[in-house]
Amino acid sequence: MLYEYKLDISAEIAYARKWAFGRNPAFTDFEELGGDCTNFVSQCIYAGGAVMNYTPDFGWYYISVRDRAAAWTGVEFFYRFVTTNKEEGPFGEPVQLSEAQAGDVVQLGSGRSFYHSLFVVDTEGGIRVASHSYDAFGKRLSDYDFKQARCIHIIGSRKRL
Numbered sequence: 001m002l003y004e005y006k007l008d009i010s011a012e013i014a015y016a017r018k019w020a021f022g023r024n025p026a027f028t029d030f031e032e033l034g035g036d037c038t039n040f041v042s043q044c045i046y047a048g049g050a051v052m053n054y055t056p057d058f059g060w061y062y063i064s065v066r067d068r069a070a071a072w073t074g075v076e077f078f079y080r081f082v083t084t085n086k087e088e089g090p091f092g093e094p095v096q097l098s099e100a101q102a103g104d105v106v107q108l109g110s111g112r113s114f115y116h117s118l119f120v121v122d123t124e125g126g127i128r129v130a131s132h133s134y135d136a137f138g139k140r141l142s143d144y145d146f147k148q149a150r151c152i153h154i155i156g157s158r159k160r161l
Helices: 008-021 035-047 075-084
Strands: 002-006 062-064 089-095 105-109 112-121 128-131 136-140 148-160
Touching: 002 105, 008 112, 008 128, 035 062, 035 075, 035 089, 035 112, 035 128, 035 136, 075 089, 075 105, 075 112, 112 148
Parallel strands: none
Antiparallel strands: 002 148, 089 148, 105 112, 105 148, 112 128, 128 136
């Protein structure tokens, strides 16, 4: 039986604040391996209490640099996992950017694909984000240069009882 629950957004934001300009040694830094942005977003969500989904190929988990799900570190894989997940792990839905809330994820695109994940830390007076690969905390989304953006509202997580 799966149990659904809300994540601790305060814990996620505290994690983002602590590690936005550094790297948690418990996780590989993917900066030189294509970027660390989605890895950082996944860490924030995990810090909020999401459980990992260890489904081979299609889950959301991190054990090591060589043993992880593509959804943990890949922009498009993360989007697909979170917006279609019916099993253990975080789940959410696409929403309009105007509906973004703290704890959500914004992904930036170039017109053909999405390439960067940002963690929403505040929406007072505009969306503010934390990120890696362009390290930031509290940066205004409007300061980024992008052609398109999508928002994933993280509803919560599920775990098996």
